[in-house]
Amino acid sequence: MTRRGKFALAGGCCLALLLAGCESDMSSNSTFPTSSRGQVYQTGNAPDDTIFGKGGLFGGDEKDLQDGLGGGGGGLGVNAYLWRASLDTLSFMPLSSADPFGGVIITDWYSSPDSPNERFKVTVYILDRRLRADGIRVTAFKQNLDTANQWIAVPLAPKVTADLENAILSRARGLRVAREGE
Template sequence: MGGCLLALTLAACESDLGTDSTFPTSRRGEVYQTGNVPTDTIFGEGGLFGSSKSLQDDAGGGGGLGVNAYLWRASLDTLSFMPLSSADPFGGVIITDWYTSPDSPNERFKVTVYILDRRLRADGLRVTAFKQNLDVNNQWIPVTLSPSVTTDVENAILARARELRVAREGE
C-alpha cells in the first residue's frame, strides 16, 4: 500500500520535474564572467557569514571570523607555548589549559583572552591570567597575580597584531 502511494505521488509530481517556472528565462544558460556575476543572493552581499568587503577591511581580512583577525592571530601566536583548552573565533575567546614551565614545576599558569571588537584597538582586548603554586601537600593553591602581568600579555599581543598588520599591508 505504501509503495503504491509513493508511486502515485511521484507520478503526480513528474510533470513538474522538467520545468523550472521560478527561474527567470533571461538567465537560463547565461555564463557568468568576471564582473558579470549577480550580487543578489538570498544571503545578501556578505553571503552566509557576512563577509562583505567592508567587514573584511574592519576585521583585518578576517573573512569568516567574528573578531579582529590580527588580534586573533596575535593572541594565538603569543600564547602558542601554552596548551589550548578552547578557542572560539566567532565569540572571540581563547582559553589555555594550565601551563607549567620546566624551570619551575611548582607553579602553573592559565590565561583567557577576550577579543571584544572587530577593529584593531587596544580596548578591544582583555586578558585574564591565573597562577597556582603547589604546596607541601601537593595541592594547587591560587596566587594573586600583579595587574602588570595581564598588561604585559595584552601589550605583547597588541605588538604582535601590529606586526601582522604591517606585514599584510606590505604585501
C-alpha cells in the same frame, strides 16, 4: 475501556481535529508567489544596498574588503590580526579551547620547567572586529604547589595581564604592517 485505550482515543480525536483545522484551499487564488523568490549572488557581486553588499555582514573598511578580511578576518567572527597574534603569543602554552567565532582562547595549565611548583592559565577575549587596544581582554591565573601537594590560587599583579595584552597588540600590529607591505 483500558487506560491506554482512552489515551489512544483522545490522541486520535485531537489529531483528527488538528488535521481538519489545517485543511486549506489550494485553488489558483493562492497568494504564494510563483516567480523566483530571490537572487543568488556570487561572492563580491552583491549590490551595495544588500546585506551581503559592500562590507557584508561584518562591516569592515575598504582595505579589509580588498584583503578579503571582511572586518572579521576571512570567516572569523573576530579580528584576524588579534586572533593570530593571540595564538602566536600563547603558543608555548597548551590550548584547552579556541573559539574563533566567539573570540575566546583558553589555555590549559602550564608549568615552566624552571619552576614546576607554579602554574599559569590564560583566557583571551577578543571583543571587537577592529584592531583596537580595547578590543582584547586577558585574564590570567596562577597557582602554587604547597607542601601538601595541593594547588593554591595566588593573585597576580594587574601588570601581568596588561603585559600580555600589550604583547598581543604589538604582535597584531606587526602582522597588519606586514600584510600592508605585501
